[in-house]
Amino acid sequence: VSAIFSTDHKVIGKQFLFLGLLMALVGAFTAYLIRWQIAHPNVPAPLFGVVQYGTYNMLVTMHGTIMVFYVAMPILLGSLSNFLIPLQIGARDMAFPKLNMLSFWVMVLSSVVLLASFFLPGGAAAAGWTGYPPLSADPRYTGVPWGVPAWLLALALAFASSTMGGINYIATVITQRAKGMTALRIPLTTWCLLSATVIFFFSVGPLVAGAVMLLLDCLAGTGFYLPERGGEPLLWQHLFWFFGHPEVYVVLLPALGAVLEILPVFTRRPVFGYRTILVCLGVATVLSYLVWAHHMFVSGMNFKLAMPFSLLTILISVPFSAIYFCMFASLRKSAIRFEVPMLWALGFLSTFLIGGLTGIFLGAASSDIFFQNTYFVVAHFHYTLFPSTFFGGFAAITFWFPKMFGRKLNARLGQLHFWLTFLFFNSVFWPMFRVGAVGMPRRIADVSQYSFLNGVAGLNHFITVAAICLILSQAVFFVNFFYSIFKGPKAEANPWEAATLEWSAASPPPHGNWGPSAPVVVAGPYEYSQPGAPADWMPQAAVEEPKIQKQVQVKQAIPA
Amino acid sequence: MLDTMLKTVSSYGRDIDSLINLIYGVTGFFFVALQGYLVYLLWRYRRRPGAGASDQKGETWKELRWIVALVAVVLALDLGIDARSARIWKLVKEDMPEHPDLTVRVNAQQFQWSFTYPAADGSFDPPAAVTASREMHVPLNKKVLLLLRSKDVIHSFFLPAARLKQDILPGREIPAWLEITEVGPTPLACTQLCGVAHTAMGGSVVAEAQADFDHWLAGQRAATSEEAR
Numbered sequence: 001v002s003a004i005f006s007t008d009h010k011v012i013g014k015q016f017l018f019l020g021l022l023m024a025l026v027g028a029f030t031a032y033l034i035r036w037q038i039a040h041p042n043v044p045a046p047l048f049g050v051v052q053y054g055t056y057n058m059l060v061t062m063h064g065t066i067m068v069f070y071v072a073m074p075i076l077l078g079s080l081s082n083f084l085i086p087l088q089i090g091a092r093d094m095a096f097p098k099l100n101m102l103s104f105w106v107m108v109l110s111s112v113v114l115l116a117s118f119f120l121p122g123g124a125a126a127a128g129w130t131g132y133p134p135l136s137a138d139p140r141y142t143g144v145p146w147g148v149p150a151w152l153l154a155l156a157l158a159f160a161s162s163t164m165g166g167i168n169y170i171a172t173v174i175t176q177r178a179k180g181m182t183a184l185r186i187p188l189t190t191w192c193l194l195s196a197t198v199i200f201f202f203s204v205g206p207l208v209a210g211a212v213m214l215l216l217d218c219l220a221g222t223g224f225y226l227p228e229r230g231g232e233p234l235l236w237q238h239l240f241w242f243f244g245h246p247e248v249y250v251v252l253l254p255a256l257g258a259v260l261e262i263l264p265v266f267t268r269r270p271v272f273g274y275r276t277i278l279v280c281l282g283v284a285t286v287l288s289y290l291v292w293a294h295h296m297f298v299s300g301m302n303f304k305l306a307m308p309f310s311l312l313t314i315l316i317s318v319p320f321s322a323i324y325f326c327m328f329a330s331l332r333k334s335a336i337r338f339e340v341p342m343l344w345a346l347g348f349l350s351t352f353l354i355g356g357l358t359g360i361f362l363g364a365a366s367s368d369i370f371f372q373n374t375y376f377v378v379a380h381f382h383y384t385l386f387p388s389t390f391f392g393g394f395a396a397i398t399f400w401f402p403k404m405f406g407r408k409l410n411a412r413l414g415q416l417h418f419w420l421t422f423l424f425f426n427s428v429f430w431p432m433f434r435v436g437a438v439g440m441p442r443r444i445a446d447v448s449q450y451s452f453l454n455g456v457a458g459l460n461h462f463i464t465v466a467a468i469c470l471i472l473s474q475a476v477f478f479v480n481f482f483y484s485i486f487k488g489p490k491a492e493a494n495p496w497e498a499a500t501l502e503w504s505a506a507s508p509p510p511h512g513n514w515g516p517s518a519p520v521v522v523a524g525p526y527e528y529s530q531p532g533a534p535a536d537w538m539p540q541a542a543v544e545e546p547k548i549q550k551q552v553q554v555k556q557a558i559p560a
Numbered sequence: 561m562l563d564t565m566l567k568t569v570s571s572y573g574r575d576i577d578s579l580i581n582l583i584y585g586v587t588g589f590f591f592v593a594l595q596g597y598l599v600y601l602l603w604r605y606r607r608r609p610g611a612g613a614s615d616q617k618g619e620t621w622k623e624l625r626w627i628v629a630l631v632a633v634v635l636a637l638d639l640g641i642d643a644r645s646a647r648i649w650k651l652v653k654e655d656m657p658e659h660p661d662l663t664v665r666v667n668a669q670q671f672q673w674s675f676t677y678p679a680a681d682g683s684f685d686p687p688a689a690v691t692a693s694r695e696m697h698v699p700l701n702k703k704v705l706l707l708l709r710s711k712d713v714i715h716s717f718f719l720p721a722a723r724l725k726q727d728i729l730p731g732r733e734i735p736a737w738l739e740i741t742e743v744g745p746t747p748l749a750c751t752q753l754c755g756v757a758h759t760a761m762g763g764s765v766v767a768e769a770q771a772d773f774d775h776w777l778a779g780q781r782a783a784t785s786e787e788a789r
Contacts, residue, residue: 054756128753134730135713141670141755227731233714234729267605272618273627298716300729303653307646314638321634325627326618328597333614335607346602353594357587364641366648367580370723373716373751430561437562439720441751445759452720452747456564529613536612 005105007097008511012104013083014404017397019104020075021478023111027071028471030063039464041448054143056445057126062118064129065151068247069158070111072389076254077162077200078107080396081169081193083404087502088190090178090519090541092512095171103164110157117150125151128443130244133225133236137217152215159204166197178501178541180521185540187500187525188277192257195281196250199288203246210239237299241292249288251385253281255392256323259345262399263327265498266342267334268536270526273326280319287316297365298372306365313363320356324349339496340414344395347422348387355383358433376436382429390421394477401484402491406508409488413480420473427466431459497537500525504541569746569767570722571701571739575648577723582644586637652724656735660705664696668708668715668728671757673748677777690777690784694763696748698740699773706736716752719765727752740767 006012036045037056044050051059082100086093094100117124125147127136139145173186173194213224214236223229225236264271271277293301293309327349336342358380362368371377394417401409435456440447447453447460494503501521505513519541527538562584568577605613618624665676665684675696679688698704708717710728717736718725726736740746750761768776 053759057753057756057758060753126756132714132752135753135755141713143756227729233731267613268607269613270615270617272616273624274617275619276624276627298725299727300732300734303649306649306653307642310642310645314635314642317638318631318635322627322631325630328594328601329618329627331598331601331605333616334605335611335613336602336605337607346598350595350598354591357591360583360587360638360641361580364579364583364645366576366645366652367583369649369652369725370576370580370720372725373718374720433561434564437565439566439718439747439749441718441749443753443758444749449759450747450749450762452566526617529615531615 005101007093007101009082009086009094009097009100010404010509010513012100013079013081015104016074016078016082016107017404019107019111020071020073020079020393021481023066023070023074026115027063027066028474030059030066031467032471034059034063035464035467037445038447039461041446051445053445054123054126057128057142057443058118058124058144058147060443061125061128061131061151062114065114065125065155067385067389068129068251069155070114072251072385072393073158073162074107075393076251076389076396077193077196078104078165080189080254080258081165081197083400084502085169085172085190085193086176087403087505087509087513088187088500089173089176089181090501090514090521091172091176092514092518093176094168095175096168099164100168103161103168106157106164107161110154110161113150113157114154117147117154120146120150123147130240131214131236132240133214133217133233134227137214137225139218148218149215152211152218155211156208159208162200163204166201169193169197170201178519178521181501182521184275184278185521185524188260188271188274189254189257191278191281192253192260195285196253199246199253199285200250203243203289206239207243210236234296234299234301237296237301238292241295242289245292245295246288248381248384249284252388255348255388255396258392258396258399259348260327261500262341262345262395263330264526264528265399265496266337266339266345267331268337268528269330269334270528271326272329272332273322274524274526277323277326280322284316284319287312287319291316294363294365294368297368310363310365317356317360324353324356340409340411340418341395341399341496343415343418344391344398347418348391348395351383351391351422351425352387354430355380355385355387358383370439371436373442374436375432375440375442378442379429379432379436382432386425386429390425394418394421397481399496400502401481402495402507403502403505404508405485405488406491406506407484407486407488408491408495409484410480413476417473417476417480420476421470424466424470424473428463428470431463431466435459435463497535499523499527499537499539501540504539566721567742568721568723569740569742569744570719570724571741572648572652573721573723575651579641579644579648583641586641653736657703657705657737660737661702662699663705663707664698665707665709666696666717666728667691667711668717668750668754668761669711670713670755671750671761673750673761673763677780687784687788690780692780695745696763696765697773697776698738698765698767699770700743700767701741702739702770704738704740706738708734708736713754714752715750715754715761718749718751719746720749721746722765725751738765740765743767743769 037051122144126142126144135141136148216222223231225231291313294313297306491507521540529536667674674693676691708728710730716727745764745766748763
C-alpha cells in the first residue's frame with residue numbers, strides 16, 4: 001500500500017506518467033474512430049461499429065479534452081515536475097509531500113469521472129473541447145443531458161490537482177534548493193516547469209469563474225451565456241481562451257525544457273544563451289496572457305479588436321524565435337551523439353518549427369478569415385501539441401528512464417519507435433494542411449455531405465491509414481518500456497555523462513534521493529567541454545558535505 | 561501545400577489569396593532554410609574521433625548578435641505581413657458597403673440555412689419579404705450586404721471559394737458583405753460545431769446575371785404569395 005499511496009515525489013512522478021500513458025491509449029482510440037468515420041463515413045468501424053453523428057461529436061470533444069488535460073498535462077507537467085524538480089535542485093522531496101500525493105489521486109478521480117461520462121444516459125459531452133455555449137449551456141441543443149456537467153466536474157478536479165501540484169512546484173523551487181543552487185545554476189527544465197506552472201496559475205482563475213457560470217446555466221437555469229435570458233455567448237470564449245492560449249504554453253514549455261536539457265548532454269557543449277533563454281521565458285510568460293482573442297477573429301467580437309491582437313500575437317514570436325535560434329546555435333561546433341533521446345529532441349526541433357510557421361497563417365487576421373475552423377487549424381495545432389506532448393514527452397521519457405527505473409531501454413527498439421513515429425506523424429498531419437486549404441471544416445461527422453470535398457477523399461483516406469499506422473507504431477514503445485522496467489540492463493548513476501544534479505544520485509534514487517550526504521552545488525548546469533577540465537563535462541555537485549551535519553538533515557527531511 | 565485551394569470567386573478573394581501567398585513565401589523560405597540548416601548541422605557536427613566541442617556559452621552581446629539580427633528579421637517580416645493583413649481586414653470586415661445593391665438576411669438555425677430578401681420598401685416583414693432555404697441567389701458583380709442571425713446556437717457562415725467566414729451569434733445581427741465575380745454555385749458550410757447534425761448544415765450560394773437573379777426572385781415572390789393564399 002505504501003508503494004501506491006506514496007508521498008515520494010519520484011513515485012508520484014511515475015504514477016503521473018503511467019496515468020498519462022494509459023489515457024493516451026483512450027485518446028488514441030478516439031482518434032482512430034474519428035479518422036475511420038472521415039475515411040469511411042457511416043461504415044462500421046472495426047472494434048466499435050457505426051459512428052453516429054452524435055457519437056462523433058462526443059469523440060471529437062473527448063479526444064481534445066483527453067489529449068490536452070489527461071495526457072499532455074500529466075506527462076509533461078505532472079510527471080516531469082514531480083520527478084525532476086527536487087532532483088534537479090537538490091531537494092530530498094517536495095515541500096508538501098502529502099499535498100503532492102493528494103494531487104495525484106484527485107487526478108485519478110478526475111480521469112475516472114471523465115471516462116465514466118461516456119456511460120451516462122445520453123453519453124459524454126458533445127459540444128467540442130472548447131465547450132462553446134449556447135450549445136454547451138442548454139442540453140436541448142446537444143441532446144446530451146449530463147455530458148457537460150460531468151465534463152466540468154472532471155475538469156474541476158483536474159484543475160484542483162494541477163493547482164495542488166503547482167503550489168508544490170513553486171514552493172519547492174523557492175525553499176528546497178541545495179546549498180549553492182543559485183537562480184542562475186537552476187537547470188532550464190526546472191525553469192521551464194516553473195514558468196509553465198506560473199502561466200497556469202494566473203490563467204486558470206478566469207476559466208474557473210467561466211466554468212461555474214456554465215455549470216449554473218446547465219443545471220440551475222441561469223442565463224450567463226444565453227441571449228434569450230440576457231446572457232452573452234462571447235463571454236465564455238474570452239474566458240476560455242484567456243486560459244486556453246496560455247495552456248498551449250503550459251504544455252509546450254516542459255517539452256521545451258526537456259529538449260533544452262537533452263541538447264547539451266548529446267552535443268557535449270553548453271546550451272547557447274542560457275540567460276537569453278531565461279529572459280525569453282519571462283517575456284513569453286507575460287505575453288501569453290495578451291494574445292487570447294486571436295482565436296476569435298471571426299467570432300463576432302468587435303472587428304476593431306482584430307488588429308491589436310494580431311500585433312500582440314506577432315510580438316510573442318520574438319521570444320520563441322530567439323529561443324529557437326539559441327537551440328540551433330547550441331548545435332553549432334558540437335560533437336553530436338545520436339542517442340534515442342537526442343533523436344526525439346531533434347524531431348521536436350524539426351516538427352515544432354512547422355507548427356510555429358503555420359501559426360502565422362492564423363495569426364494574421366485576414367488569412368484567418370479563410371483558415372479559421374478548417375482542417376488547416378487542426379493540422380497546425382497538432383504540429384504544436386504533438387511535438388510537445390510526444391516528441392518532447394518521449395525525449396524526456398527515454399532520457400530520464402534510467403534514473404526513473406534504474407534500468408536501460410533498448411536503443412534499437414527506441415530508434416525504430418522514433419523513425420516510425422516521425423514518418424507517420426508527418427504522414428498524418430502534413431496532408432491535413434492540404435485538406436484544410438480546400439476549406440474542409442473541422443468537426444463535421446460526414447464528409448460525404450459536401451461535394452466540394454470529393455477531391456480530397458483520397459487524401460483523407462491516406463491520412464486515416466497513416467493515423468492507424470501511427471497508433472500501431474506505439475506498440476514498439478510500450479513493449480520496450482514495460483520490458484525494460486523489469487528486464488532491462490541495469491543502469492549506472494550517470495549513463496549519459498550529464499552534469500545536472502539528478503545524475504549525481506543513484507539510479508533509481510533512494511527515498512530522500514542522496515542517502516546521508518546531500519549535494520552541494522559548485523557549478524552551472526551546462527559546463528561541457530570547458531578548457532582545463534579533466535573530462536568533457538563537469539558535474540554540478542562536486543563536494544560532499546561533512547557527514548554529521550547530514551544525518552541531522554536526513555532526520556528532518558524524511559519522516560519515518 | 562496550398563495548391564488545393566478552390567479558385568476564388570469574390571471581389572476580395574484575390575486580396576486574401578495574395579496575403580496567403582505572401583505568408584506562404586515567407587514561411588516557405590524559413591522552412592527550407594531552417595530544416596536545411598538543421599540537417600547540415602547534424603551532418604557537419606556528428607561526433608567524430610578527435611573532434612571536440614565548443615565551450616561557447618552565448619552570454620555576450622558579441623556572441624548573441626546573430627540571434628538578435630535574425631529575430632529582428634523575423635519581426636520585420638511579421639510586421640510587413642500584418643500591415644498587409646490590416647488593409648484587407650478593413651476592406652472585408654470593417655468597411656461595410658454604405659449603399660449595397662442588395663441586402664439579404666441570413667438566418668441560421670439547427671440545422672439549416674435560410675435567406676430572407678426584403679420587400680421593395682426594404683422591409684423584412686412577411687409576406688412582402690420572401691425567404692428561400694439552403695440556396696442563396698445573388699446578382700453577379702454586385703455588392704451584397706448580409707445580415708447574419710442565429711435562432712439558437714453559434715453557427716458560422718463559410719464560403720470557402722469566396723474566402724468569407726463569419727460566426728453568427730444568437731441574440732445579435734452581425735454584418736458581412738460579399739461581391740461574387742463568377743457565375744455559378746459556390747459551396748456554403750457551417751464551420752462552428754452546432755449540434756448533432758452540424759455536418760448536414762451545408763448549402764450553396766448561386767451567383768447569376770442581374771436579369772436571371774431578378775427572374776429567380778420574382779419566382780420566389782410568386783411562390784410565396786401562392787402559399788400565403
